[in-house]
Structures are given as C-alpha cells and as structure tokens.
Amino acid sequence: MNTPAASMASAGLWTLAWRRLLRDRVGMVSLALVCGYLLIVIAAAAGIVAGDWAREAGVNYASPVFVGAGDSAPQAIAAVPAAPAVPSEPGIVDPLAGVLAELRQNLAAAPPEPPRAATLPLGGDKWGRDVLKKAVKGTETSMIVGLVAALLAVAIATVMGAYAGYYGGRIDDFLNWLYSVFTAIPYLLLVLAIAAVLNQKGTLTVILILGLTGWTGIFRLVRAEYIKHRSREYVLAADAVGASDAQRMFVHILPNVSHVVLVQLSLHVVLFIKMEVILSFLGFGVGVDTVSWGSMLNESQAELILGKWWQLAAATVAMAVLVTAFSLFTDALRDALDPRLK
Amino acid sequence: MTPLRLSLAVLIALLLSGCGERVASPSAQAGAAQQKVLRFTFMAAEAGFDPVRVSDYYSGVVIAAIFDPLLTYDYLARPAKIVPNTAVALPEISDGGKTYTLRIKPGIRFSDDPAFKGKPRELTAADYAYAIKRFLDPKNRAQYAFLFEGKIVGLDKLAADAKKSGRFDYDAPVAGLETPDRYTLRIRLNEVDYNFSHVLAFFMVGAVAREAIEAYGNDTNAHPVGSGPYVLKQYVRSSKMVLEKNPNFREMLWNAEVGDDPENRKIAVRMQGKKLPLIERVEISVMDEAQSRWLAFQRRETDLEYQLWELTPKFMSDDGQLKPEFIQQGIRMDRSVDPEIIYLILNTQDKIGNEPNPFGGFTPEKIALRRAIAMAYNVEDQIKVIRKGQAVRAQFPIPPGVAGHEPGYRIGIPYDVRLANALLDKFGYVRGADGYRRQPDGKYLILKYFSQPTERDRQFDELMKRSLDKIGLRLEIQKERFAELNKLADQCRLTMRHSAWIADYPDGDNFMQLLYGPNSGQTNSACYRSAEFDKRYEASRRLPHGAERNHLYREMARQVEADTAWLLTDSRYRNVLVQPYVVGFKKHPVYAHEFLYMDMDPRESKEARP
Numbered sequence: 001m002n003t004p005a006a007s008m009a010s011a012g013l014w015t016l017a018w019r020r021l022l023r024d025r026v027g028m029v030s031l032a033l034v035c036g037y038l039l040i041v042i043a044a045a046a047g048i049v050a051g052d053w054a055r056e057a058g059v060n061y062a063s064p065v066f067v068g069a070g071d072s073a074p075q076a077i078a079a080v081p082a083a084p085a086v087p088s089e090p091g092i093v094d095p096l097a098g099v100l101a102e103l104r105q106n107l108a109a110a111p112p113e114p115p116r117a118a119t120l121p122l123g124g125d126k127w128g129r130d131v132l133k134k135a136v137k138g139t140e141t142s143m144i145v146g147l148v149a150a151l152l153a154v155a156i157a158t159v160m161g162a163y164a165g166y167y168g169g170r171i172d173d174f175l176n177w178l179y180s181v182f183t184a185i186p187y188l189l190l191v192l193a194i195a196a197v198l199n200q201k202g203t204l205t206v207i208l209i210l211g212l213t214g215w216t217g218i219f220r221l222v223r224a225e226y227i228k229h230r231s232r233e234y235v236l237a238a239d240a241v242g243a244s245d246a247q248r249m250f251v252h253i254l255p256n257v258s259h260v261v262l263v264q265l266s267l268h269v270v271l272f273i274k275m276e277v278i279l280s281f282l283g284f285g286v287g288v289d290t291v292s293w294g295s296m297l298n299e300s301q302a303e304l305i306l307g308k309w310w311q312l313a314a315a316t317v318a319m320a321v322l323v324t325a326f327s328l329f330t331d332a333l334r335d336a337l338d339p340r341l342k
Numbered sequence: 343m344t345p346l347r348l349s350l351a352v353l354i355a356l357l358l359s360g361c362g363e364r365v366a367s368p369s370a371q372a373g374a375a376q377q378k379v380l381r382f383t384f385m386a387a388e389a390g391f392d393p394v395r396v397s398d399y400y401s402g403v404v405i406a407a408i409f410d411p412l413l414t415y416d417y418l419a420r421p422a423k424i425v426p427n428t429a430v431a432l433p434e435i436s437d438g439g440k441t442y443t444l445r446i447k448p449g450i451r452f453s454d455d456p457a458f459k460g461k462p463r464e465l466t467a468a469d470y471a472y473a474i475k476r477f478l479d480p481k482n483r484a485q486y487a488f489l490f491e492g493k494i495v496g497l498d499k500l501a502a503d504a505k506k507s508g509r510f511d512y513d514a515p516v517a518g519l520e521t522p523d524r525y526t527l528r529i530r531l532n533e534v535d536y537n538f539s540h541v542l543a544f545f546m547v548g549a550v551a552r553e554a555i556e557a558y559g560n561d562t563n564a565h566p567v568g569s570g571p572y573v574l575k576q577y578v579r580s581s582k583m584v585l586e587k588n589p590n591f592r593e594m595l596w597n598a599e600v601g602d603d604p605e606n607r608k609i610a611v612r613m614q615g616k617k618l619p620l621i622e623r624v625e626i627s628v629m630d631e632a633q634s635r636w637l638a639f640q641r642r643e644t645d646l647e648y649q650l651w652e653l654t655p656k657f658m659s660d661d662g663q664l665k666p667e668f669i670q671q672g673i674r675m676d677r678s679v680d681p682e683i684i685y686l687i688l689n690t691q692d693k694i695g696n697e698p699n700p701f702g703g704f705t706p707e708k709i710a711l712r713r714a715i716a717m718a719y720n721v722e723d724q725i726k727v728i729r730k731g732q733a734v735r736a737q738f739p740i741p742p743g744v745a746g747h748e749p750g751y752r753i754g755i756p757y758d759v760r761l762a763n764a765l766l767d768k769f770g771y772v773r774g775a776d777g778y779r780r781q782p783d784g785k786y787l788i789l790k791y792f793s794q795p796t797e798r799d800r801q802f803d804e805l806m807k808r809s810l811d812k813i814g815l816r817l818e819i820q821k822e823r824f825a826e827l828n829k830l831a832d833q834c835r836l837t838m839r840h841s842a843w844i845a846d847y848p849d850g851d852n853f854m855q856l857l858y859g860p861n862s863g864q865t866n867s868a869c870y871r872s873a874e875f876d877k878r879y880e881a882s883r884r885l886p887h888g889a890e891r892n893h894l895y896r897e898m899a900r901q902v903e904a905d906t907a908w909l910l911t912d913s914r915y916r917n918v919l920v921q922p923y924v925v926g927f928k929k930h931p932v933y934a935h936e937f938l939y940m941d942m943d944p945r946e947s948k949e950a951r952p
Contacts, residue, residue, distance in 0.1 A: 054808070054811070056808075060723070060726060060727055089896055089897045089900040091897050092874070092897055092900040092901050092904055093904065094754075094900075094903070094904040095706050095709055095904065096706065096709060096710055096713055096765070096904075099706075099710070099765065099768060100761065100765065103761055103764040103765060103768060104761060106764065107760055107761060107764060110760070113760070126727045127723065127727065127804070127805075127808060199821075283795075283797065283800065287819075288800065288803045288804045288807050288819065289807055289811075298797075301633075302652060302797075305653060305655050305656055306655055306730075
C-alpha cells in the first residue's frame with residue numbers, strides 16, 4: 001500500500017493524535033519507560049521474574065554488591081545447641097522422640113542447604129530478601145493497584161458524570177450532592193476511615209478504597225463535558241434518527257469526551273500509585289505476604305536507624321522514575337489529544 | 343473489635359493527637375514547674391483498675407499506686423526482699439507454716455470517696471479478707487484467682503456454693519480467713535505454701551473497701567478506691583490516666599536497704615527519711631508507637647521511657663552504653679534483663695469456641711504439627727531483627743533472677759526447618775496444589791495467629807508468616823487490640839499468640855502456674871491441660887525453693903516441650919531512660935511503680951520557656 005493513498009482519506013482524531021505524539025520526543029521516551037514497567041508487571045505477574053522475592057536469598061540486611069560486605073557482614077548466627085529432643089528427664093516421655101531420631105538420620109544424608117549470600121545486587125532487607133526482586137514485585141502491586149483503581153474511578157465517574165450532565169435536573173442535583181459530600185471530607189481521613197471500616201488488608205481492599213474515593217474530580221469534568229455536548233447538533237441529529245438516551249450518552253457523546261477521560265485516567269494512575277504508597281506506609285495497605293513500594297518504604301523506616309538505606313533507595317527510585325515518566329507521558333498525551341494544538 | 347468501633351477509634355485518635363499539642367502548651371509547663379509531675383507512657387492500653395478484673399501489666403502499674411497490700415518489697419534490695427507495708431511487721435507464721443497472722447497499722451485511711459458519704463474510712467483487717475474473697479467470686483472471673491484457689495481453708499467451698507447459687511456470700515464465715523479484732527488478719531492454709539508471703543506482697547492483693555466496690559457495681563474498673571499513695575484524678579479510657587497524691591496517705595518515710603552499691607548510696611543520700619510520696623502528680627498517656635514515645639521523650643514531654651526496644655540503636659552503642667550525646671544531656675540509662683518470658687502459645691484444646699482447633703489435642707499427629715511450627719519459628723530472627731538484639735533467648739520457663747531458674751537448661755526444640763518439613767511429611771500433612779499442606783484427612787489446614795495492629799506486631803506477623811510458609815502451613819492473621827486479646831485469652835480463644843509474662847513475685851511458681859491445667863481461662867492462655875504436668879505442679883507447690891522443687895520444674899519444662907504447648911522465645915532487656923531531673927530511679931525487679939520512691943528536681947529553666 002502506498003502512503004499517498006492512505007493520506008487521501010481524512011485522518012481520524014486518534015490517528016492525528018498518534019502522529020502528534022510520535023513527534024514529541026519526551027513523550028515517546030516516557031511512553032517507552034511506562035511500557036517497560038508494564039512489561040515488568042506482566043513478567044512478574046506471570047512469575048517469570050521475581051517469583052521468589054520472598055526467599056531469604058542473603059543474610060539479614062545483606063549489603064548491595066557495590067557497597068561490599070563490609071561491616072554489615074553477618075554476625076555469625078550462633079547455632080542453637082544441638083540438644084536431643086527433650087532429653088535428660090527420664091520421667092518424661094516425648095511421643096515424637098523415635099520419629100524425630102529416625103528423620104534426623106535420614107536428613108543427615110541429605111546435602112546441606114546452600115549458605116545465604118553476604119551481598120545482593122541491591123542489598124537485602126531485614127530477613128535477607130533481595131531488594132531488587134522486591135522492587136520488581138512491588139512494581140506489579142503498585143501498577144496493578146494504580147491501573148485498576150484508576151479504571152474503577154474513571155468508570156464510576158464517567159457513568160455518573162454522563163447521567164448528571166446529560167439529564168440535569170434532579171439527577172444532577174442528587175449526584176452533585178453526593179460529589180459535595182465526598183469532597184467535603186478531607187481526602188486522607190476519608191481513605192483511612194474506609195480502610196478501617198473494611199478492616200481487611202490486601203490489594204483488592206486498596207483498589208476498592210482508592211476507586212471509591214477517587215472519582216470526584218473526574219466526575220466534575222465529565223459532567224461539564226456532557227452539559228456542553230448534550231445540545232450539540234450531532235446529538236440532536238442522533239435524537240432525530242431515534243437513538244435512545246443511553247445510545248446518545250454512550251455511543252455518540254462518549255467518544256467525543258473520551259480524550260478528557262483518558263487524560264484523567266493516566267493522571268489518576270499516578271495519583272493512586274502514590275496513594276497506595278501512603279496507605280501502605282501508614283499500615284493500611286497491602287498485607288504482610290505482599291510487597292509494594294509503600295510497604296518497602298514503611299520497612300525502611302526502621303532500617304534507616306541501623307544505617308541500611310538500600311531498600312529506601314530502591315523503592316524511591318523505582319517509584320520516582322515511573323511517576324515521572326507517567327506524568328510526562330500524560331502531558332504529552334494531553335497535548336496530542338488537544339485539537340487546538342494541532 | 344468491630345470495624346465501626348475501630349474507625350471511631352481512628353477518629354478519636356486523630357482528635358486526641360490534636361489535644362496532645364495543648365497538653366504541652368506553655369501554661370501547662372509553667373504549672374508543672376511548681377508541682378512535681380512525673381510523666382510517662384504505656385505502649386498498650388490499660389484494661390481497668392479493679393484488681394480482680396484485670397491482669398495486664400499496665401493496669402497493674404496504676405493499681406499498685408492506688409491500693410495498699412499488706413506487704414511489699416524493699417525498693418533497693420536485690421534479690422527482692424519482702425518488707426511490711428500496711429502490716430506492722432512480717433507475718434507471724436505458726437502451725438508449721440499453715441497459719442499466717444498479720445497485724446495492721448491502726449489509723450490508716452482510705453482516700454475520700456463519695457461511696458463513704460463524707461465520713462473518714464479506716465482501713466481494717468476485714469478489708470483484706472474482703473479483697474481476698476473477691477478473687478474467688480465467680481462473678482469477677484478473676485484471672486488471678488489462682489493466687490488463692492485451693493489454698494485457704496473453707497474459701498473454695500464458698501466459691502463452689504457461689505457457682506451454684508449465683509451469689510457469693512461475703513458475710514459467711516470462712517474458717518481460714520478470720521479477723522479476731524479490727525486490726526488482725528489470720529489466714530489458715532490448707533497446706534504449707536512457701537510463696538504465700540509473696541502473694542500478700544503482690545500489688546493486686548491490696549485492700550479494697552466493700553462500700554466502694556458495691557457502690558460502683560460493674561464500673562469498679564473506672565473507680566478505684568484504695569488507701570495507697572495515689573488516687574486516680576482523671577481517667578480517659580485507653581488514653582490518659584492522671585494520679586495525684588492521696589491526701590489521706592499514711593506517714594511513710596523513704597527507707598531502703600542500701601548495701602554496698604554506690605548507686606544505691608547516691609540515691610539514699612538524697613532520699614533517706616523523706617516523707618513519701620514526693621512526686622505529687624503522675625500523668626500516664628497511652629502511645630502505641632515506639633517512634634512517638636521516643637520523640638516525646640526527646641522533647642522532654644515524658645520523664646521516663648522504658649519501652650523503646652526497637653529504637654535502641656538510636657540511643658545505645660553496640661556495647662550496651664548510652665551514646666555520648668545523651669550522657670551530655672544528663673540523661674541516664676538503667677539496663678537490665680526483665681524477669682520475664684515471651685512465649686508463643688499453641689492452644690492445645692480440641693475446640694476453640696465451636697470451631698475445631700486444627701492443632702489441638704495430644705495425639706501424635708497434632709503434637710507433630712505443633713512441634714513443626716515450634717521448630718520452624720525463627721527465634722534467632724525475632725531477637726536479631728525484631729528486638730534489634732535487645733533480648734536474650736529464653737531457655738527455661740522461669741527467667742533468670744527468679745527462684746527456680748535453671749541456668750544450664752537448654753530448650754529441647756531446635757530451630758530446624760528441614761526436620762519440621764520431614765516431620766509433617768511423615769505424619770501425612772501432604773502439600774496441595776497451592777503448595778500449602780492439608781490435614782491428614784485431606785481437609786484444608788488454616789492456622790490463626792493473633793496480634794495487635796501496631797508496627798511492632800506487623801513484624802511478628804511477617805516472621806510468623808515467613809516461618810510457616812517455609813513448612814507449607816497457611817497462616818491467617820487476626821488483628822485485635824491488647825485488651826481485646828486478653829479477653830479472648832480468658833475465653834481460651836487464642837490459637838497462636840506471642841504472650842509475655844513478667845514476674846508478679848520473684849518465685850518460679852509464678853511462672854509455672856501459667857501452664858497449670860486448672861488455670862485455663864485465667865493465666866494459662868494456651869489452655870494446656872496435662873495430667874503429668876499438673877501432678878508435678880501440685881507437688882511443687884508443697885515444696886520450698888530447693889533442689890527437689892527444681893527437679894520437678896525441670897521435668898515440667900520438658901513435659902511442656904514434649905507436648906509443645908509453648909515455644910519459649912526470649913526475655914527482653916529493659917533499657918529505662920531517665921531525664922536528668924528525675925531523682926532516685928532504680929528499676930525494681932517486681933513492681934513498676936518506682937515513682938512512689940522517687941523525687942524530682944525542678945526542670946531546667948529551658949524547659950519552662952514558652
């Protein structure tokens with residue numbers, strides 16, 4: 001197919017936006033970074049990388065390789081004196097003594113476990129888990145929370161915004177009242193209160209908390225767009241050909257406000273990644289069997305007292321790069337989608 | 343705790359954190375300069391101040407300041423030495439050790455309280471008899487009932503009758519608990535009990551006034567009325583307690599066995615012969631997080647701090663000394679290993695509530711499951727990582743410094759993950775597709791661990807989870823507040839929990855009773871019932887401290903290991919930080935209301951500035 005033929009047809013909104021985005025070098029670099037993170041998330045979710053993040057690969061607080069074992073080298077762990085199970089009191093019978101003796105003999109033949117490393121690529125945490133793997137696995141948690149919560153918030157906000165903007169009147173009043181109630185409560189307090197009510201740690205809980213509290217800003221924008229669009233000619237035309245209210249709202253108007261929604265979506269991904277970190281830092285986030293950047297930062301509080309800075313550094317850098325890249329990408333996306341900047 | 347209550351607690355906590363600012367306002371500090379006010383914190387909330395209704399350390403500190411036991415301990419003598427308190431002298435022991443006669447100093451008055459209708463109320467021997475009877479009133483469900491159960495002639499009969507009739511008859515005569523005159527108490531024991539003086543010196547066995555107890559009914563936890571050095575002036579549950587000098591307090595002069603210790607001499611020079619209490623007001627706030635407690639101490643908003651284990655590297659060098667910058671500020675540190683044990687309880691009951699307990703019972707496969715958990719739990723990491731090295735491994739149920747401790751004893755449950763795995767394989771706990779083991783009959787196996795919603799306990803959760811993951815056991819963590827956990831413990835509803843027990847009195851019996859079958863639902867929160875153990879425990883109670891009793895204690899310790907009802911973990915160092923203007927502090931091995939024997943210099947002018 002030759003290119004002139006393609007350019008004959010008038011390019012659509014999305015094609016034009018994509019072309020504009022391609023010209024934005026910063027936008028493309030940040031897109032590449034975000035895609036890189038997404039690949040990590042997929043790989044981590046599939047268990048290809050960092051599947052064994054919870055394993056104690058190194059000694060407690062293993063140093064990063066570039067620091068060297070140095071003074072954080074393990075204090076030799078004094079072996080618990082090899083006492084036979086419940087010995088020395090002839091009057092007491094251990095029902096497991098025979099079994100344990102036999103099992104011990106079998107185990108004596110088995111090869112010993114490999115020793116734990118003194119250094120790890122980016123160091124180890126208090127249990128000796130690999131900080132690099134934790135950061136990678138934390139990417140999965142943080143990105144999934146950010147993306148899914150943002151999708152949830154956007155979905156809620158778009159539907160509610162559409163109804164409020166399109167119908168106006170009582171529905172609009174009611175939804176605006178709801179919006180006002182939500183925004184009247186200080187955000188962090190609201191989040192903590194809901195976290196306390198749900199009283200269950202976990203990724204899903206965090207997603208729900210963020211999704212259910214984070215829709216307000218998007219709702220306001222979508223509602224304004226719908227108010228603007230509902231009396232446009234194309235909508236009236238759709239009415240004339242017999243399109244239902246729902247069709248007009250979601251088939252005709254939605255594509256025309258979707259650029260607003262999309263930009264808000266990516267802004268909220270960033271916001272929610274940061275919120276998850278705050279929630280986990282405050283102890284309301286993910287449970288003990290999950291790692292996220294927030295829980296890493298939380299752990300590093302206690303580690304800093306001991307001068308172990310690597311976990312803090314790893315989580316901070318991983319988060320800062322993603323958040324910066326995502327924000328720059330969002331900027332580029334907004335520019336690309338803005339028809340006035342053609 | 344219900345979610346709603348928790349969210350309310352969050353809101354209240356947020357509101358109170360605002361109030362905290364006000365407490366530290368200049369006017370409050372100016373007031374503090376005139377009055378001697380000691381401020382410190384609790385890391386967990388108190389349960390209340392009725393001695394028969396609570397059992398936690400924090401409530402005990404306040405109770406010890408309000409109520410007056412017959413006997414007490416010398417402030418400085420080590421090992422702890424019993425001295426008379428409201429009694430004129432140590433008990434006269436007759437009848438071969440079965441009868442204790444005590445005479446009470448006349449003229450001691452209870453603190454004024456509306457329950458006394460404006461009349462002064464003198465402390466009498468009958469108040470002690472009443473206080474002791476209350477421990478066995480089934481209505482009170484006293485955790486410390488074990489102190490008197492089976493010991494006093496005729497008292498158990500009364501308790502048994504009360505269980506039947508639903509009403510404890512406090513007026514019925516008890517042969518073993520007589521008051522021949524107003525100031526004499528005669529206690530007759532069923533059998534010789536070498537620890538009974540310790541029981542009478544225990545701060546939970548202070549005198550209470552019957553009128554006050556009856557006047558406050560179910561609310562006695564909030565209205566303690568005693569004859570001790572302090573009265574409860576202000577009380578905000580789980581948040582703030584203010585004690586003030588009891589104006590009716592009897593004449594008590596500072597007097598302690600100084601010995602050769604130069605530190606003791608320094609204290610004695612300042613304190614000897616002074617009328618107690620010298621500190622007029624004690625303010626206690628509840629602060630869950632170590633970081634907050636540390637900041638409060640550094641800002642001199644607290645005068646004593648003794649619960650900073652996880653922050654120890656901030657103020658202590660590796661060799662156990664206070665860092666120079668704090669020495670320069672005049673801060674002092676008192677460091678000792680607490681007479682305590684921390685242990686992981688593994689509930690041995692067949693059922694918990696109505697649910698079957700996955701590792702309850704004494705069949706080999708259940709013991710194997712408990713043993714595997716005990717072998718997989720990494721105590722080394724608990725000490726090194728969670729305690730930051732501020733603890734020593736506990737080997738024996740009786741800690742060092744307590745009569746009956748066995749220094750050469752080594753725990754018989756080694757840390758051995760591979761052996762634990764092999765043991766579970768052997769007994770048919772097969773791993774399912776998810777990597778977690780099933781019960782031998784193929785049913786799901788989920789174990790429950792209880793802890794508090796604090797940063798410190800999150801680390802225990804992690805360690806527990808990591809340890810059990812290594813042997814393929816699925817763990818569920820249930821979060822409850824301290825008081826709630828104690829309530830669940832009373833009902834034998836805790837499956838696994840880290841518990842701590844600190845000596846009420848410095849004798850091994852106080853620790854071994856934690857495993858005595860009939861104490862289930864009181865202090866035996868593993869609800870461990872072993873005929874072998876109980877038989878030996880009962881025999882040990884009839885013996886004085888010595889080789890014969892120690893032998894029984896060793897056997898009992900081995901029996902607990904064989905049944906694996908506990909895994910002993912550690913005993914913590916107690917690093918008490920003291921501000922420079924606090925005078926006369928020395929950590930006492932048994933009680934925690936040292937402030938009765940202390941004084942304070944004026945705070946430096948810098949502190950009083952606005």
